[in-house]
Every structure is written in C-alpha cells, then in structure tokens.
Amino acid sequence: MSTLGRTLKNIMRAGPASAWKQLNTMGDTKFGALIGTDAVGNKFFENNDEIFGRERWVEYASSDPDPAQVAPDWHMWLTKFVQEPPTEMNIQPKKFWGEPTPNYTGTRNAYVPYNTVRPKYNAWEPEVKSRE
Amino acid sequence: MCLVEVERSPKPVASCAYPIMPGMKVKTNTPLVHKAREGVMEFLLANHPLDCPICDQGGECDLQDQSMRYGSDRSRYNEPAGKRAVEDKNFGPLVKTVMTRCIQCTRCVRFANEVAGATELGTSGRGNDMQIGTYIEKTISSEMSGNIIDLCPVGALTSKPYQMTARPWELKKHESIDVTDAIGSNIRLDSRGVEIMRVLPRLNDEINEEWISDKTRFAYDGLKRQRLTTPLIRSGNKFVPATWEQALTTIAKEMKKAEGNSMKAIAGHLADAESMVALKDLFNRFGSENLAIDAPNGSKPLATGSDFRSNYILNSTISGAEDADVVLVVGSNPRHEGPILNTRLRKAYLHNGQDMGLIGESVDLSYEYTHIGEDSKALEQILNGSHPFAKKLAEAKKPMIIVGSGVVENSADGEYVLSKVAELAEKHKDTLFQEEWNGFNVFQRAASRTGALDIGFTPSSEEAASTSAKFVYLLNADEITAKDVPKDAFVVYQGHHGDNGAHYADVVLPGSAFTEKNATYVNTEGRIIRALSEVAGEALPYDDLPSLRSRLSDVSPSLTRYDVVETPSLGQLGLSALRKNNVQSTGAVLSSVVKNFYQTDPISRASSTMAKCSKLWVEGKDVSDELEVAHA
Numbered sequence: 001m002s003t004l005g006r007t008l009k010n011i012m013r014a015g016p017a018s019a020w021k022q023l024n025t026m027g028d029t030k031f032g033a034l035i036g037t038d039a040v041g042n043k044f045f046e047n048n049d050e051i052f053g054r055e056r057w058v059e060y061a062s063s064d065p066d067p068a069q070v071a072p073d074w075h076m077w078l079t080k081f082v083q084e085p086p087t088e089m090n091i092q093p094k095k096f097w098g099e100p101t102p103n104y105t106g107t108r109n110a111y112v113p114y115n116t117v118r119p120k121y122n123a124w125e126p127e128v129k130s131r132e
Numbered sequence: 133m134c135l136v137e138v139e140r141s142p143k144p145v146a147s148c149a150y151p152i153m154p155g156m157k158v159k160t161n162t163p164l165v166h167k168a169r170e171g172v173m174e175f176l177l178a179n180h181p182l183d184c185p186i187c188d189q190g191g192e193c194d195l196q197d198q199s200m201r202y203g204s205d206r207s208r209y210n211e212p213a214g215k216r217a218v219e220d221k222n223f224g225p226l227v228k229t230v231m232t233r234c235i236q237c238t239r240c241v242r243f244a245n246e247v248a249g250a251t252e253l254g255t256s257g258r259g260n261d262m263q264i265g266t267y268i269e270k271t272i273s274s275e276m277s278g279n280i281i282d283l284c285p286v287g288a289l290t291s292k293p294y295q296m297t298a299r300p301w302e303l304k305k306h307e308s309i310d311v312t313d314a315i316g317s318n319i320r321l322d323s324r325g326v327e328i329m330r331v332l333p334r335l336n337d338e339i340n341e342e343w344i345s346d347k348t349r350f351a352y353d354g355l356k357r358q359r360l361t362t363p364l365i366r367s368g369n370k371f372v373p374a375t376w377e378q379a380l381t382t383i384a385k386e387m388k389k390a391e392g393n394s395m396k397a398i399a400g401h402l403a404d405a406e407s408m409v410a411l412k413d414l415f416n417r418f419g420s421e422n423l424a425i426d427a428p429n430g431s432k433p434l435a436t437g438s439d440f441r442s443n444y445i446l447n448s449t450i451s452g453a454e455d456a457d458v459v460l461v462v463g464s465n466p467r468h469e470g471p472i473l474n475t476r477l478r479k480a481y482l483h484n485g486q487d488m489g490l491i492g493e494s495v496d497l498s499y500e501y502t503h504i505g506e507d508s509k510a511l512e513q514i515l516n517g518s519h520p521f522a523k524k525l526a527e528a529k530k531p532m533i534i535v536g537s538g539v540v541e542n543s544a545d546g547e548y549v550l551s552k553v554a555e556l557a558e559k560h561k562d563t564l565f566q567e568e569w570n571g572f573n574v575f576q577r578a579a580s581r582t583g584a585l586d587i588g589f590t591p592s593s594e595e596a597a598s599t600s601a602k603f604v605y606l607l608n609a610d611e612i613t614a615k616d617v618p619k620d621a622f623v624v625y626q627g628h629h630g631d632n633g634a635h636y637a638d639v640v641l642p643g644s645a646f647t648e649k650n651a652t653y654v655n656t657e658g659r660i661i662r663a664l665s666e667v668a669g670e671a672l673p674y675d676d677l678p679s680l681r682s683r684l685s686d687v688s689p690s691l692t693r694y695d696v697v698e699t700p701s702l703g704q705l706g707l708s709a710l711r712k713n714n715v716q717s718t719g720a721v722l723s724s725v726v727k728n729f730y731q732t733d734p735i736s737r738a739s740s741t742m743a744k745c746s747k748l749w750v751e752g753k754d755v756s757d758e759l760e761v762a763h764a
Contacts (some may be wrong), residue, residue, distance in 0.1 A: 068276055121356040122328050124630025126371030131636050132614040 002028055018059075025065060031055060036087045038071040044078065056080070061100065068103035133198055135168040135175075144168040167628075169202040178209060178262070179216040180286070181232050188228070189287030191300040195235065218263055224271035225744035225755055226278055226350055228295050234288035236262050240280040249478055249498025250274035254731050264288075265746045274498070274526040275729055278349040280371060282332065282342075293350055293741045298322070298329045302738050307334060310348040310735055311402055311579035314537075315450065315472045317344045321352075328352045331661045344743065345471040347729065347736055349400065354739030360642035379639050386622040386638075387418065392597045396617075397429070399589050399732055400608035401578035406546050406680050407588050407626075408580070409687055411607055418593035420594035423589050425581065426496065428539035430590075431616075432597050434545035436574055438585040444540075445582055446473075447570035448532050454480045456571065459527035460521070461501075462490040462511065462553060463543060463722035464536025468729040469577040474498070487528075489514075489521040492536070492722040503680045504706045512551045515559070524622065531563050532571045537581065538725035540574065548715045549722070577726065581606070587687050605631045610734045624691040629734035 011019040019029045023100035032047030032055075041061030048055050056078050070078060073086035082089065101112055104110045135144040138156035144164060159165065175197065184190045202599045218231040236255070245252035250273070252266045266272065272280075279289050283611035303322035310317040310331075320333035330351050333344040363379035364371035374382075381693075387395065397415050399408050412423060424431040436444040448456065466474040474497060489511045490502035493614040502521050504510040523546060525531055529587040533556065539549050557572050558563050566572035576582055584590070591597035604623045606612065610631040617623055617636040625637035634640050730746040732735045744755045 019422035085261065121359050121361075123361040123633065124358045126370050126630065127635060128366060128371065128641075131617045131619050 005033070022059070026057070027054045027058065032057075035077075035085045036074070038086075042070060042074070044074055044100060066103050068101075072100055133169055133172055133202075135165060135172065137162050137164045150364050161603040165594065168201060169198075169244065170204050172205045173199055174208070175276050177203065177207075178211075180235060181215065183233075187230075187287040188250065188290040188295055189233075189284070193287060194285035205705065215311060216260060218519055219267050222271060223266075223277070223289075224273070224748055225741060226292055226346055227272070228292040230288055230290070231263065231265075232288075233286050234264055235286055236264070237285055238264070238289060239283040240264060240289060240642060241287070241425075243280055243283050244272065244274065244277075246482065247475055247479070248274040248276040248279070250277065271686045274465065275345050275347070276343055276475060279333070279343045279345045291350075294330045296585040300325050303329055310344065311735060312344070312347045312351060313470045313472075314576040314579055315339060315470045315582060316579065317348055317472055319344060319348060327728060328355060338449070340472045341475075343475060344471065347559075348746070349513035349730070349741065350741045351736040351739045353741055354629075354735040354737065357740070358734075358738040359638055360628060360630055360634065362642060364634075364637075364640040366638045374639075379602070379641060383624050385637055386603055390418075390622070391418045393599035394602040395605070396422040396424060396431075396599075396601035396603070396621075397605040397607065398424045398426050398579060398612065398629070399584050400426040400606065401580055402627075402735075403580040404609075405583040405585070405684060407589060407607060409587050409684050410680060411605065412587060412589055412687075413683070415605075421592040422599055424597070425541070425584050425589060426578075426606075429541050429543075433591055433594065434541070434585075435550045436585075437648060438588050440588050441586070442572070443584050444574045444576070446575055448536075448573050450476055452569070453477055453532065454484065454486075455529050456528075456568075457484065457486055457523050458531045459486060459488045459534065460504075460514070460531070461488065461490045461492070461524060461534045463539035464534060464538065465493065465495045465497070465724040465726060466534070467495065467497050468573065468726040469536065469538075471729075472483045473575065476577060478564045487524050489523075489525070489549045491622065495724060508549050508552065508722070511549060511556070514551060515556055525560065525755035528560075528563055530566070530569060530571065531560060531565070533557065533574065533575045533577050536722075537574065537576045537578070538697045539722060542716050542725050543722055544708065544720050545722070548717045551715055552579040577732075587684075594710060606637065608734075609633045612636070627734065629738055633735060697718055 007029050010031045010066060014029060014033040016023065022029050023111045030045065030047065030050070032050070033056070035044045035046050037043050037121050043059045043061070044056070044126040045059065058067075058070055058078060071086075073089070073091055085126050120125075134147045137159040138145045138149045138150075139159070140408070147158070149605075164243050172734060176195065180195065184193070184196055187193070191195065208565040210401075214587045218234065220231050221229045221751070223229055224764045234484075238255060241253050241255060244250040252270055253264070253272060254263055254267065256267060257263050264482055267439075278291070280289050284290070300322075302677055303324055305322060306321040308319050308321050310319045317340040320332045320334050321328050322330045322332065331344070331349050332350075333342055335342050363376055365374045365379060365382060366372075395415055395418055397411050399411070415421075415423060425434075427433070434444075438444065450473055453459070459477060466477060477486065477497075478499045481488065488497075488499075490501050491504050491506070491508075491514075493506060494503045495564060504514065504519055506520055510519070513714045514525065515524045517523070533553060535550065535553055540546050543549065553572070601618050601621050604621045605619060606623065606625045608627045609625075610627065610629070610633045612633055614636065622639075623637045624641065625633045626641040627633055628642065630640075671714065728746050728750050730742040730750065747753050748755050
C-alpha cells in the first residue's frame with residue numbers, strides 16, 4: 001500500500017522514466033541502491049527503509065518479465081537466502097551446474113507427465129486382403 | 133412392501149393382491165403403513181447382505197430406496213449363526229449373479245418363462261432354502277437374457293461386462309435408437325466422458341415394450357475396438373495413414389476418371405439415411421444409377437422392388453403382430469433376425485392362441501409352431517391346400533404373412549417365392565387386406581434397409597446394375613466378400629470399423645458409429661460425402677444437417693416424419709405387382725440368414741462380449757469367466 005506522498009517522493013528520486021516503467025511492471029514506485037546487474041541485464045536494488053519483505057527487488061531487462069529469468073545466484077540474494085550479493089560472494093561455478101533453464105510453461109517444451117490412462121478406443125490395425 | 137391401510141379393515145392389506153371395491157378408502161402414507169412396511173423391511177434385510185458400497189446395483193437399487201424410506205435406523209439382528217448365504221450361479225458371460233443378495237421376488241423366473249421362453253430358470257427349495265437357478269448347472273441361452281438384469285430389484289443379477297465400472301449417478305444419459313437389427317429398439321446410452329458404459333432399454337409400447345435383445349445391450353464394447361481413426365490410402369499391400377485432403381483428392385481424381393454406371397455405390401447395414409441420400413445424389417450427378425445394397429442379391433433390382441412401400445415394410449407393425457391369429461413365416465428366423473418381434477409372437481402364442489406356420493429352416497423359436505417345409509414347394513402346398521396349415525390360414529380372421537429379408541436379399545428363389553406369396557395373398561385378400569390391417573409383411577433385418585429402399589438406393593435397371601464397376605463406394609458395407617469387389621476397380625470404404633469392407637478398399641474414410649452421431653440415426657457421414665463432392669467438382673447443394681434433412685424429405689417425405697408409422701396405401705395393388713408367371717423355382721432351401729445371432733454387424737463383431745457369447749452359445753465351448761480388468 002503506497003501513499004501519495006511516498007509515490008511522489010519516489011517518482012522524484014527515481015526519475016519519471018524509470019518510475020513509469022516501475023508502475024507498468026511492479027505497480028509501485030521504488031527507489032533504492034543498485035546492488036548489481038546479472039548476465040542478462042536484470043538490475044537488482046535494495047532499500048532497507050522499505051517495509052519488511054520489500055527491501056530487495058529486481059527490474060527485469062526483458063520486456064516479457066518472468067521470475068525464471070533471474071539467475072540462480074541472484075535469486076538467492078533476492079529471497080534473502082544469503083545476505084551478501086553474488087558480486088561479493090566469490091562463487092566458483094561448478095561444471096555440473098549447467099545453464100539455468102527458462103520457464104517453459106505455456107510453450108511446447110513445458111513438462112507434461114506421461115499419460116497413465118488406457119486409450120478409450122483401439123484403432124484398427126490396417127490389413128489388406130486380396131480381391132477375387 | 134405394498135402394505136396399505138384400508139379404512140374399517142383390522143389389519144394392513146397387501147395392495148398387490150387385494151381385490152378393489154367401490155367405496156374403499158385406501159391410505160398409503162399413515163403411521164400404520166410405515167410401521168407395517170418397516171416390519172417387512174426388517175424381514176427382507178434379515179438375510180440380505182449389507183454390501184451396498186461394493187454392489188453394482190448401488191444407487192439404483194429398489195431395496196436400497198425402500199430401506200431409505202421405510203427401513204429402521206438400527207438393526208435388531210443378532211443371530212449367532214449369521215446370515216443365509218447362497219452359492220453363486222453361472223448364468224454365462226452376460227449376467228453376473230450374487231445369489232446371497234436375492235430376495236426371491238422371482239421376477240427373473242417369470243420373465244424367463246413368460247417372455248423370453250427360457251424355461252430352464254426356476255426356483256428350488258422352500259422357505260428360507262428357496263433358490264433361483266437352473267436346477268442343473270447350465271447357462272441361460274436366451275437372446276433376451278440381459279433383461280433380467282433390469283428386472284432384478286436388488287443386486288443379485290447384474291451386468292457382467294459392466295461390473296465394477298461405473299455408478300449410475302456419474303453417467304450421462306442419452307436417448308437413442310438401436311441399429312443392430314431393423315427393429316429400432318428404443319435405448320438409452322449411458323456414457324462417462326467419451327465412453328459408453330452401458331446400454332439400457334427405453335419404454336416404447338409400439339416397438340420394444342421394455343425389452344432389448346442381448347446384442348443391443350452388450351455389443352457396445354465393440355464401439356471401442358477396431359475403429360477407423362484416420363483416412364488410409366492403400367499403397368501396395370499395406371495401408372498408409374493420410375490426411376483428409378490427400379484422401380479426398382485421390383478419390384476425386386478416380387471419380388472423374390470413371391464415368392456413368394461404372395461407378396457403383398453399395399450401402400451397408402448400418403448406413404444412415406442422410407449419408408445414403410447424399411451418396412445417391414452425388415452418384416446421380418456423375419450420371420450413375422448403379423446403386424446397390426449390401427446383400428448377395430443387392431446388386432440386381434430387388435424382388436420386392438422399391439416402388440411400392442408396402443412391398444418391403446412390416447405392414448402389420450410390430451405391436452400389430454400380437455393381434456394376428458394365424459401367422460405364416462416364409463424364410464425367416466424371427467428369433468435371430470429381430471428377437472423383439474419374436475417375443476411379440478410368443479406373447480400372442482401364449483395369450484391369444486396364435487398359430488404359426490414356418491417355411492424355411494426348422495429352428496427353435498421358443499414356442500410351438502407348424503413346420504411346413506424348407507423350400508418353396510411348401511408354399512405351393514399352402515397354395516393348393518394340400519397342407520393342413522392351409523385350412524387354418526383360410527379360416528383365420530386376421531392372418532399375417534411374414535416374408536424374411538433373406539428371401540429377398542439372399543435367396544436364389546426370391547422372385548418366385550414372392551410371386552407365390554402374392555398369389556396366396558390374392559387368394560386370402562378379404563382377410564389379409566382389411567380396414568386398418570395389412571397382413572403382408574416383409575421383415576427386414578438391417579437397420580438401414582427400409583431407409584435405403586425409401587430413398588431408392590437400388591439399381592434402377594438391369595442395365596445399370598450389370599455395368600462392370602471401375603469405381604466402388606462402400607458405405608458401411610461390411611457384408612461383402614472378396615468376389616463382390618472387382619479386382620481392377622478403385623474402392624472407397626466409408627465406415628467406422630475395420631471390418632470386412634475396409635480390407636478390400638483403396639481408400640478408407642473413417643466415420644462415426646451410431647452412438648457418436650446426432651441423436652437420431654443419422655448425420656455426420658453425409659458430410660464426408662459433401663466434402664468429397666466439392667473436391668470432385670460436383671458440389672452438392674447442402675452444407676449442414678437441416679438442409680440435408682429437407683432434401684431427405686423431398687426424396688421420401690416419410691423419412692422426416694419422426695415417431696410416426698406411415699401407412700402406405702395401395703397395399704394390395706403393390707403386392708399384385710409382384711405376381712410373375714415366368715419365374716421358376718430352383719428348389720433351394722430357404723435357410724436362415726443369421727447364422728450367428730451374436731455377431732451380425734461390425735460393432736458386434738468387434739465386441740469381446742459378443743465373441744464370448746457366440747463361443748459359449750453358438751460354438752458350445754467354455755469361456756473364461758474372471759473379472760476383466762477395466763477394459764480399454
């Protein structure tokens with residue numbers, strides 16, 4: 001819940017262009033310190049004056065934002081799994097980690113469990129017989 | 133359970149057995165009635181297992197309903213010996229028995245003895261030891277046996293193919309018509325999702341009363357097997373799945389090559405009127421009159437012709453068959469060609485003293501009849517009065533002659549027999565043709581046949597019929613043999629099952645079975661033909677069902693007058709047209725055309741239930757009886 005005063009204050013501090021973008025994506029105006037940027041260009045902010053649970057947020061680089069676009073290490077920081085951001089953590093990526101997978105929901109690559117239901121009808125196994 | 137209170141009567145009165153008198157005051161909903169019924173209920177439940185949760189009748193059980201209404205809320209049952217237990221009987225692959233649940237109402241015994249004519253079912257023992265059964269280990273081999281499932285008020289007799297598959301409240305009910313024979317029994321299809329779970333009869337006093345045959349009731353699992361799902365095009369010795377576009381363009385190309393009467397269409401037993409009229413229109417546009425029905429004689433002009441409607445229908449009507457006092461059946465086995473008609477005839481035999489004479493193969497009809505002879509000579513004996521049955525026929529007030537469809541469609545003597553029957557009808561015209569009574573009948577056995585003849589789906593002339601076919605269109609034609617399909621012809625099969633017809637085809641088009649089409653026995657397959665006509669360059673002038681139906685009524689007005697029996701005029705005149713002097717008998721036996729009652733069409737041939745029945749009752753072998761795992 002935002003007040004008019006806070007909204008106006010944040011618009012002034014963040015600048016009208018980024019405030020407009022924030023209103024379109026988050027539905028709120030926010031201002032904080034830029035902590036870092038991940039490989040795809042998502043920007044991560046922190047403002048400890050915000051109410052509890054809203055101190056850390058991300059501004060997506062993509063025009064079609066999705067939480068799965070956040071890199072796993074930044075996700076740790078965003079969800080307060082760790083205190084220090086990945087830029088200060090000195091993470092050594094392991095080979096077996098591989099690349100993070102995007103969210104396939106709604107696409108052809110989405111996971112569908114295999115069907116355990118028996119088919120409701122059986123098709124004819126075509127067979128040709130010779131005519132006389 | 134029928135106890136009621138009658139004023140000034142000291143005790144509750146059993147309403148089912150008490151004579152009714154003027155001025156009687158009957159009360160059905162008083163504390164006395166409730167108390168009396170609660171008492172009876174307690175006795176019924178004393179020996180009835182409380183296994184409703186695992187009983188197939190649960191949810192549609194009369195005893196369950198009664199006990200909900202009148203039963204006590206607690207039991208006083210504390211017999212140390214436990215409840216009565218009865219061994220289950222083996223009634224065959226259709227009826228499952230849990231005899232412990234039986235409350236000995238003996239409805240099944242009465243049905244089997246009075247309606248179905250299966251006298252083997254009865255009771256043995258007395259009192260608490262009474263049991264329903266067949267005395268010696270035996271299955272009930274009646275083609276009407278499934279009806280005892282509906283009759284049983286409890287779960288003692290339930291359907292074996294349906295066991296443990298569904299509950300009545302989860303089923304969607306669709307009213308429909310049966311197509312396994314030409315009776316057109318009124319049925320109700322119970323479905324869950326896309327699956328038909330069971331088939332039940334609907335009440336129609338004009339047709340099937342409240343019975344249906346076992347084939348109607350249990351062949352539904354055939355709808356799930358051997359289905360055609362995608363268009364198939366033959367390449368060499370195998371079929372390759374194709375798109376509709378490919379299939380239709382292939383057919384259209386071949387259609388344009390063939391010309392005039394070298395295009396032949398054959399309509400099978402399950403073809404609906406809409407698709408037949410669409411196919412006929414399409415072929416006529418291509419200049420072909422070479423239309424045939426799916427029977428050995430189907431490719432020639434039929435012995436009955438299709439000009440006079442009274443020459444190929446059951447003029448006396450199914451319920452009218454009860455009123456006849458003498459029946460002469462020529463070349464038909466009504467028990468297998470239409471069990472519903474046979475139960476009518478049996479009813480008339482039992483209650484009206486109907487006399488029946490049969491010319492044709494001697495078969496068990498479940499009642500007594502005079503077997504006159506096996507071939508057309510017997511008909512001559514009736515004509516010249518040398519057989520005693522001729523006298524009965526002459527003295528009859530309402531005689532009825534039933535000519536089987538086998539005579540017309542299968543027999544070599546069709547024309548001769550019909551000419552003799554016409555002569556016989558001429559001789560007895562005063563009784564045979566009365567006001568409101570036409571005693572001449574042709575008894576069809578295929579659901580589509582009357583419709584086909586109404587539309588005129590027969591070769592118009594010998595010339596059209598004898599043209600050798602280059603392009604053959606099989607519409608649900610599954611009774612054909614390898615000989616009926618010319619080797620060099622291009623064959624299209626349209627139907628719903630991979631049965632006889634599809635084997636010989638060049639292109640197979642999948643269609644819907646009767647349960648999947650629009651309510652009445654009609655519809656979508658006409659659309660395939662419509663699509664084909666456009667690709668072939670001769671567009672038919674109808675796009676949807678209503679316009680196709682209006683064309684149907686143009687061709688034959690009676691086809692869209694639903695639920696009404698159209699009585700044709702000119703019955704006698706039509707029949708006299710069948711009299712021919714130049715035909716000779718070949719002396720062939722008029723044998724039964726239905727050899728295996730349980731497997732007569734693609735649906736019942738694909739059904740495993742029907743396969744079990746024919747194995748048990750036609751071949752006389754044992755069948756495995758264990759509970760099938762919920763079948764696909």
